[in-house]
Amino acid sequence: MTPVEYLAAALVIGGVFFGFVATVGLLRLPDLYSRLHAASKSDTLGSVLAIAGTAAALGLTTESMKMLFLVLFLFLTSPTAAHAIARAGKEQEVDPVGEEAAWRDEDGGEAR
Amino acid sequence: MSERDASGPETADTAADADGRLTRPAEDRPPYVESTIIMTTVRVIAPFVLTLGVFVMFHGASSAGGGFQGGVIAATTVVMLGFAFGIEPIAARLRNYHLAGLVLSGLGAFLLVGFGGYLLGGTFLQVPAYEALVHHGSKYSIEVVEIGIGVIVAGVITGLFFLLGTGVDTAREATEPGSEDG
Numbered sequence: 123m124t125p126v127e128y129l130a131a132a133l134v135i136g137g138v139f140f141g142f143v144a145t146v147g148l149l150r151l152p153d154l155y156s157r158l159h160a161a162s163k164s165d166t167l168g169s170v171l172a173i174a175g176t177a178a179a180l181g182l183t184t185e186s187m188k189m190l191f192l193v194l195f196l197f198l199t200s201p202t203a204a205h206a207i208a209r210a211g212k213e214q215e216v217d218p219v220g221e222e223a224a225w226r227d228e229d230g231g232e233a234r
Numbered sequence: 235m236s237e238r239d240a241s242g243p244e245t246a247d248t249a250a251d252a253d254g255r256l257t258r259p260a261e262d263r264p265p266y267v268e269s270t271i272i273m274t275t276v277r278v279i280a281p282f283v284l285t286l287g288v289f290v291m292f293h294g295a296s297s298a299g300g301g302f303q304g305g306v307i308a309a310t311t312v313v314m315l316g317f318a319f320g321i322e323p324i325a326a327r328l329r330n331y332h333l334a335g336l337v338l339s340g341l342g343a344f345l346l347v348g349f350g351g352y353l354l355g356g357t358f359l360q361v362p363a364y365e366a367l368v369h370h371g372s373k374y375s376i377e378v379v380e381i382g383i384g385v386i387v388a389g390v391i392t393g394l395f396f397l398l399g400t401g402v403d404t405a406r407e408a409t410e411p412g413s414e415d416g
Contacts, residue, residue, distance in 0.1 A: 195279070202275040206317060209269055 130179035137172030140164045153219040154211050162204030170196055257326040257400055266320040276318035284311045291384040292377060301380040305387025312392045321399035333393045340385030347375045347382070 123131075147160020170193050177189035257263075291304030316324045348359045356363035359379075364371030 195282070198275060199279060202272055205269070205271050209267075209272075213267065 126178060126181070130175045133171050133175030133178060135175075137168045137170070137175060140168030140171060142168075144168055154216050155208060155218050158204055158208055158211075162200060166196060166200040169200075257322045260326075263320075263322045266323070268319070273318045276314045280311050280314055283314065284308055287311065287384075287388075291381055294380045296373075301383025302387050304380070305384035306391055308384065309388040309391035309395070312388075313395050316395065316399060321396065325396045325400050328392075328396070330393075333389045336389035337386050337393075340382040340389065343378055343382030343385070347379050350375070 141164070144161050144163075144165035147164065148157050151157045151160055173189050173193050173196070177186040177193075180186040180189070287304045287306075287308030287310070289304070290299035290307055291301055294300030294304060312324070347361070351358055351360040351363050354360075354363035354366060361372040361375045361379075364375045368374060
């Protein structure tokens with residue numbers, strides 16, 4: 123194996139690891155916000171690492187350029203989607219587990 | 235942090251709802267809270283998404299993709315705009331006949347290519363007959379069919395999204411005269 127292939131393998135393995143972390147977090151964490159935290163952060167990193175590994179394995183080709191664009195747009199859209207979901211959850215008054223609706227009191231109870 | 239009184243992009247005042255809009259008047263809408271992050275991202279992403287949709291539509295004849303997928307991707311642009319700027323302010327800019335015209339023009343393009351095969355001495359959708367008319371005629375006619383399908387899909391998805399997203403009581407509007415399309 124060439125050094126580039128080692129790099130690609132390391133990136134893909136890292137991506138698989140973070141994808142696994144995201145899945146465990148999604149299944150094990152208690153409420154919407156913490157699950158969103160696990161899913162958005164580590165799943166973004168996991169898929170970006172996996173795509174970067176694929177791009178490294180492909181070398182300098184048209185396909186790897188497409189992969190780079192994919193990485194760019196994933197970094198733009200995935201956190202925004204998580205932000206939108208969290209906002210929608212707050213709008214619909216989804217309560218986090220633990221401190222009972224502590225964050226809603228500082229809003230002045232003006233929900234809806 | 236959240237500006238609840240932000241009214242979104244200013245739209246023309248919807249005086250009457252008999253002109254085929256899927257929206258309520260501006261004062262009847264539920265309050266919509268804008269998010270700078272979502273709006274900025276959608277502003278940056280939307281042209282790329284629309285370009286990708288058109289690309290997939292055009293590319294469908296020769297590789298992976300096609301009219302259905304490209305149409306859905308193109309309609310995603312409208313869905314994203316709805317999420318960022320509020321569904322009803324976006325829907326207020328679209329009349330029903332815009333969407334109906336989109337869908338019908340796609341259907342018309344498909345039928346034109348389809349029955350054009352008869353005119354050129356073939357059968358329905360016999361695209362190789364177009365080779366006699368234009369160089370690479372079969373390729374171009376398939377592209378026209380793909381774009382027609384894409385336009386149909388984009389129009390239908392957009393209409394369904396607005397129907398579901400605005401929550402307008404269409405049963406009430408159906409009883410009113412002059413709103414026959416949907």
